[in-house]
Every structure is written in C-alpha cells, then in structure tokens.
Amino acid sequence: MLKSIIYKEWIKIRLIVLISLGLSLLALINIFLKVRHDILFVDAANYWYSFLFRGSTYFGILKYLPFAIGLAVAIAQYIPETVNKRIKLTFHLPVSENGILIRMHAFGAAVLLSLFLVVMGLFTAGSAIFFPSNIINPSLVTMTPWFLGGMATYFLVALILLEPVWIFRGLYAVVAAGFVTLFYTSASIGAFGPVLPALILITLLLSFVVLFSGYRFRKGEM
Amino acid sequence: MIRISRYILVLTAVLVASIALPAFYWTVFEKVPRSPQVYYSCITGDFIIADGSKRTDPSGKEFTLDEYERALPLLYFRQLMADGEMPDSINGIKLEAPSISRASSFYRYTPRKLKTPVPTLYPMLESQSGKVNLAMPDDYFRIEKRMEFIVAKTNKINGEKSALFTDALIEEGFVFPAKIIAGIPTTRKSVDEGYFVTDSGGSLFHIKMIKGEPYVIRIETEEKLDIVYIEAVDLRSREFYCYVFTQNQGIFVVMDEVYDLQRLPIDGFNPEIHTFRINADLFNKCITVLGENWYQAIAVDDMYKVVGTHYEEWSGLYERAEGKAFAAIFPFEIRMKDDSSAFIRFFFRPSPGYRWIIVNLVSLIIAIILIRRRGWAIGANIADLLIVGFTGIYGLAATQFFPNKFTVNKQPNNK
Numbered sequence: 075m076l077k078s079i080i081y082k083e084w085i086k087i088r089l090i091v092l093i094s095l096g097l098s099l100l101a102l103i104n105i106f107l108k109v110r111h112d113i114l115f116v117d118a119a120n121y122w123y124s125f126l127f128r129g130s131t132y133f134g135i136l137k138y139l140p141f142a143i144g145l146a147v148a149i150a151q152y153i154p155e156t157v158n159k160r161i162k163l164t165f166h167l168p169v170s171e172n173g174i175l176i177r178m179h180a181f182g183a184a185v186l187l188s189l190f191l192v193v194m195g196l197f198t199a200g201s202a203i204f205f206p207s208n209i210i211n212p213s214l215v216t217m218t219p220w221f222l223g224g225m226a227t228y229f230l231v232a233l234i235l236l237e238p239v240w241i242f243r244g245l246y247a248v249v250a251a252g253f254v255t256l257f258y259t260s261a262s263i264g265a266f267g268p269v270l271p272a273l274i275l276i277t278l279l280l281s282f283v284v285l286f287s288g289y290r291f292r293k294g295e296m
Numbered sequence: 297m298i299r300i301s302r303y304i305l306v307l308t309a310v311l312v313a314s315i316a317l318p319a320f321y322w323t324v325f326e327k328v329p330r331s332p333q334v335y336y337s338c339i340t341g342d343f344i345i346a347d348g349s350k351r352t353d354p355s356g357k358e359f360t361l362d363e364y365e366r367a368l369p370l371l372y373f374r375q376l377m378a379d380g381e382m383p384d385s386i387n388g389i390k391l392e393a394p395s396i397s398r399a400s401s402f403y404r405y406t407p408r409k410l411k412t413p414v415p416t417l418y419p420m421l422e423s424q425s426g427k428v429n430l431a432m433p434d435d436y437f438r439i440e441k442r443m444e445f446i447v448a449k450t451n452k453i454n455g456e457k458s459a460l461f462t463d464a465l466i467e468e469g470f471v472f473p474a475k476i477i478a479g480i481p482t483t484r485k486s487v488d489e490g491y492f493v494t495d496s497g498g499s500l501f502h503i504k505m506i507k508g509e510p511y512v513i514r515i516e517t518e519e520k521l522d523i524v525y526i527e528a529v530d531l532r533s534r535e536f537y538c539y540v541f542t543q544n545q546g547i548f549v550v551m552d553e554v555y556d557l558q559r560l561p562i563d564g565f566n567p568e569i570h571t572f573r574i575n576a577d578l579f580n581k582c583i584t585v586l587g588e589n590w591y592q593a594i595a596v597d598d599m600y601k602v603v604g605t606h607y608e609e610w611s612g613l614y615e616r617a618e619g620k621a622f623a624a625i626f627p628f629e630i631r632m633k634d635d636s637s638a639f640i641r642f643f644f645r646p647s648p649g650y651r652w653i654i655v656n657l658v659s660l661i662i663a664i665i666l667i668r669r670r671g672w673a674i675g676a677n678i679a680d681l682l683i684v685g686f687t688g689i690y691g692l693a694a695t696q697f698f699p700n701k702f703t704v705n706k707q708p709n710n711k
Contacts, residue, residue, distance in 0.1 A: 113449075117434075117448075117449075118434075118448035118449040118451075119419070119432055119433070119434045119435070119436075119448040119449070120432070121448070122417065122436060122448045123419070123432070123481075126415040126417055126418075126436070126481075127415065127481055127482075172297065172298070203451070204451055205451060206417070206438075206446050206451060208415070208416040208417045208436075208438055209417070212413065212415075233305075242697075242698075242699070245697040245698075246305075246697070246698075248697070249305070249308060249309045249312050249694075249697060252312035252313075252315070252316050253308055253311070253312050256312075256315070256632060259632050259633070259640060261633075261638075261639075261640050262412070262413060262638055263413060264413035265412075265413050265638055265639050265640050266639075266640045267413065267639065268639050268640070268641045269632070269639075269640045269641045269642060272642060276308065276311075279304045279308075280304060280308065282297070282301050282304075283301045283302075283304050283305050284301075285297060285298050285301045286298060286301040286302050286305060286698065289298045289702075290701070
C-alpha cells in the first residue's frame with residue numbers, strides 16, 4: 075500500500091521536482107561560474123574582502139528558489155486532490171484516513187528535503203574550491219532560513235489547499251504569508267544564527283498541520 | 297493529533313500577529329527618539345547640548361547658531377576662520393588649524409556593535425613596508441587552534457607563515473583560540489597597527505607584522521578584565537590604539553607605544569544596553585553615556601581628570617502617549633530585529649504595567665460570546681480561552697482563524 079501511495083504521489087510531483095532540480099543546478103552553475111569570473115577579474119583577496127567586510131554574498135540568486143519550489147511541489151501534489159474532491163477516494167481505502175494523509179505528506183516533505191539537501195551539499199562542495207570554512211559556514215547560516223522557508227511554504231500551502239472553506243483559506247494564507255516572510259527577513263551574513271533552532275523547531279511542528287485541514291475536508295466542512 | 301495540529305497553527309498565528317500588529321502600530325505612531333549631541337565648550341567651560349535644531353547649555357539658555365559656533369571654536373574652526381572670528385589663542389595656547397584637527401576625534405559605541413556577526417578572517421597588513429601607501433596582503437589569517445594564513449588565490453594555508461606567527465604567539469603565552477580580533481582591516485588609515493586580540497583566557501595581545509616578521513606583545517593589566525568588545529581607532533594624535541569595553545569594569549583606552557590601560561571615568565556602563573560617545577578636542581574630551589531616556593555627560597581634561605558632569609532625563613517610550621496606548625492594547629510584542637542587536641532573534645518585549653489586562657479581558661469575553669453563539673461547549677474550549685486570556689487580541693484573532701470545530705461533530709444536538 076505504501077509503495078502504491080508513493081508511486082501515485084511521485085507521478086504528481088515528478089515533473090515539478092525534476093524542473094526544480096534542473097533550475098537549482100543552473101543556479102549553482104551560475105553562482106560558481108560567476109565566482110570564478112569575478113575572482114579572475116578583481117583578484118581573490120579583494121573578492122574575499124567584499125564578503126568579509128562589505129557583506130556582499132555570492133549566492134543571493136538562491137534566496138527565493140526554495141520558496142518557489144516548496145510552493146510548486148505543494149500545488150502539484152494537492153491541487154489534483156482537491157479537484158472534484160478526489161482525495162475522498164483515497165480516504166475510502168481500508169486504511170486509516172490520517173495515516174494515508176501522513177504518508178502522502180511525509181513523502182512530499184522527504185522529496186523536498188532531499189532536493190534541498192542536495193542543493194546545499196553541492197553548494198558547500200563548490201564553495202570549498204574557492205573559500206575556507208570561515209566563509210562557507212556563515213554562508214550556510216545565511217541560506218538555511220531560505221531553505222527552511224521552502225519547507226514551511228510546502229507545509230502551509232498544503233494546509234491552505236486542503237481547507238474546504240474559501241474564507242478560511244484566505245485566513246490561513248494571511249498567517250502563512252506572515253510566517254514565511256520571517257525566513258526571508260533581510261539581514262547581514264550569519265545574522266540568523268541565534269534564531270535558527272527556534273525556526274527549525276517551528277518548521278518541524280508545522281510538518282503535520284496539514285492534518286487539520288485534512289480533517290475538515292473529510293468531515294465535509296462547508 | 298489533529299487537535300494538537302490546530303494548536304500548533306494557533307500558536308504560529310499568535311507569533312505572526314505579535315510580530316506584525318506591533319510592527320504596523322509602530323510604523324504609524326512611532327516618533328523619532330531623542331538623541332542629543334553633547335559638547336564641552338572650552339569658552340564657557342560648560343556643556344552645550346544640541347538637540348534637533350535647539351542648542352542650549354545645561355541651565356536651558358538657548359544659543360543662536362552663531363553663538364553656538366563661537367562657543368565651540370575647536371569644532372567649528374573652519375567656519376570661524378572664514379568669518380574672521382577665530383580667536384588666536386585659548387587658555388594661553390596658540391591655535392593653529394593642523395594642531396586643532398590632529399587633536400579632534402569622535403567615536404561612538406552602540407550595543408549593536410557587541411551583538412553583530414563578525415568575520416573570522418582578517419588581512420594582516422605589513423606595517424613597515426617602507427612605502428607611503430599601505431597595501432592589502434594576498435592572504436587572510438584566522439586564529440583558531442593555531443594562527444593560520446590562507447592564501448586567497450589558491451585557498452590553501454601558507455604553512456611557513458602560519459608556523460612563524462603561531463610560535464610567536466605561543467612564546468608570549470597566548471592560549472588558542474582567539475575570542476575577539478579587533479583591527480582596522482583597510483588600507484585607508486594613516487598607519488597600520490595590526491590587531492588587538494583576546495585569547496581564550498581573556499588576556500589582551502597586540503599582534504602585527506613588521507617586515508614579514510610577527511610582532512606580538514602581551515598587554516599586562518592590573519586586574520583581570522572581562523573584555524567584551526574592542527575597537528581599534530586611527531587617531532591622528534596617536535594618543536591611544538583602541539577602546540576596550542568590559543562587561544562590568546568600565547571602558548579603557550590602550551595608550552600608544554606604552555600599552556598602559558587608561559580607565560575612562562565612567563561608572564555603571566553596561567555595554568549590552570548603553571551607548572557611548574566621545575568628542576575629543578585640543579583641551580577636553582566630552583564623554584556621553586546614553587540610556588533609553590537619559591544621558592550622563594562627563595568632560596575630562598587631557599590628563600583624564602573630570603572637569604564637569606551633567607545628567608538629563610526625559611520621559612521614556614512607555615511614558616509617552618504612543619507608548620502608553622501601545623502598552624494598553626498589546627500585552628507584549630515580538631521582534632525579529634532589535635536596535636540593540638544585528639542578529640535576528642525572537643526578541644520578546646512584555647508591555648510594562650497592567651493596562652493591557654483590560655483588552656485581554658474584553659478579548660476573552662468576545663471569545664466566550666462567539667463560542668456561546670455557535671453553540672459550542674465552553675469546556676471543550678478551555679485551552680482556547682487560556683490562549684486568549686494570556687495573549688489578548690493576538691490569541692483572539694488566532695483562535696478565530698483556525699476554528700475549534702471538533703466539538704460540533706461530537707455534539708450535533710447542540711446546534
């Protein structure tokens with residue numbers, strides 16, 4: 075049963091996931107070609123200087139990519155379920171209704187998380203060619219909230235899409251927009267360090283709020 | 297599980313509301329806080345306070361712009377010279393433009409400087425290259441388990457230079473890693489004095505490079521200092537190298553060449569919340585310590601002897617109308633950014649006083665009325681009511697955004 079769910083979910087999101095992976099790779103290639111180019115032109119010592127003392131980052135292009143990917147995966151996975159209320163068919167299977175939704179959602183979250191980890195891993199590997207850990211670590215601290223924001227976007231958009239009543243969709247969207255904005259607050263390099271544990275905790279907790287609108291959907295809330 | 301997921305959403309909404317609503321409130325109603333500039337006049341022998349467009353002395357006597365400039369001839373000597381009003385000498389000392397500007401300096405410390413992400417790599421300039429202009433090196437150093445120089449072009453460690461500096465540090469008793477590294481990492485300064493560094497034991501060192509060789513001095517202090525922040529300065533008078541801020545022992549300057557620590561005559565300075573300013577001229581240094589709604593000004597002569605003090609206080613944020621109204625509406629606020637820190641965090645600020653209890657009670661009553669009108673059981677909404685009771689309008693909005701409708705299915709007869 076789990077295998078069939080995974081297969082069904084994969085069919086829905088595979089195109090989006092592959093496009094996202096492709097875009098991410100393009101962004102990474104762009105970042106490192108540009109770093110190489112700039113180091114040739116302005117000299118490596120000057121390039122390091124502008125990162126260390128002027129706060130200019132070389133990876134800004136990645137900022138809203140996780141948000142867009144989280145949004146796209148959630149839409150690809152949950153819009154088809156709400157069209158004609160198809161998810162009700164799933165809920166009629168002889169399995170616990172919550173259990174099936176948790177599995178669907180866990181699969182989507184796992185795919186998204188793997189994608190993000192691959193991007194961050196490749197980013198770290200590429201950066202290691204040009205920079206020491208003293209530049210890479212603050213860079214990772216700076217971009218971690220962006221990727222966490224992508225996860226939070228996925229969880230909250232799933233919540234919004236499964237909600238059956240339009241007015242509540244709007245209200246959830248207000249909260250979601252307010253919350254996701256926090257991850258993209260502009261700040262100097264490494265400034266998010268102290269708040270990361272709290273943001274990680276809240277994002278983890280948000281991973282199962284889809285059950286709330288899932289419940290309302292099942293109970294046919296109007 | 298589903299109920300818990302609702303409470304996660306409600307609490308997330310409380311968090312978002314307690315950030316967004318106060319931010320909106322302050323955008324509309326916040327007024328520019330007072331931040332007076334205080335100078336010490338060598339003419340009147342008293343302080344002069346410039347606050348906005350108003351200039352007064354401590355007794356409240358107002359100065360016109362011309363009077364103000366004449367009272368501060370060392371600050372406005374260019375203007376006074378242009379007007380032909382510059383005195384030839386003051387206190388028997390002949391005034392000349394070069395000596396005036398050499399002695400003048402200004403420095404400001406804010407708590408934000410203490411709480412800001414700092415780089416862990418710095419360039420070590422050659423301080424006696426024999427050239428007129430300073431030059432950037434092609435490597436950067438870090439002081440972790442040892443002192444290492446990393447060549448930017450190759451991203452590889454220069455082993456020889458690293459060993460040379462590490463050994464020099466060990467010889468002076470440096471305990472790795474470094475805690476604070478403070479210097480002026482730019483070529484735009486009159487002279488290179490390297491870095492002032494504290495080791496993991498809290499001892500203070502001066503490290504620079506002279507003709508490729510390490511120059512390391514351990515700076516002895518009379519008592520152990522809990523140094524929290526150091527800022528190197530490039531004074532044209534070459535009086536001292538840097539300001540040293542301690543948690544509880546006050547502020548020091550490290551005198552040039554001799555490495556004596558001179559304590560500034562300020563007590564009760566808290567680097568976490570207080571701002572510090574110093575205006576130095578040929579005769580005096582005017583030090584100002586600012587809190588949220590007060591300042592203490594201290595003038596010292598060139599031997600750091602106190603020649604005058606002045607204290608002023610004004611009504612704080614929550615004593616003014618906009619702050620009072622805020623504290624009556626919102627029980628607390630959460631900020632992602634705060635003036636006192638460059639880090640992002642959830643800064644929790646409870647509203648002073650208890651006037652917000654009224655709005656919390658009204659919110660609670662509205663919540664109860666809403667529950668009653670929908671025919672839900674109060675017993676099933678205790679947690680909601682507690683959230684509203686504690687978080688006021690944030691909780692009221694949050695609990696309405698995510699309806700607690702589990703009870704309906706269990707008690708359909710109530711409808």
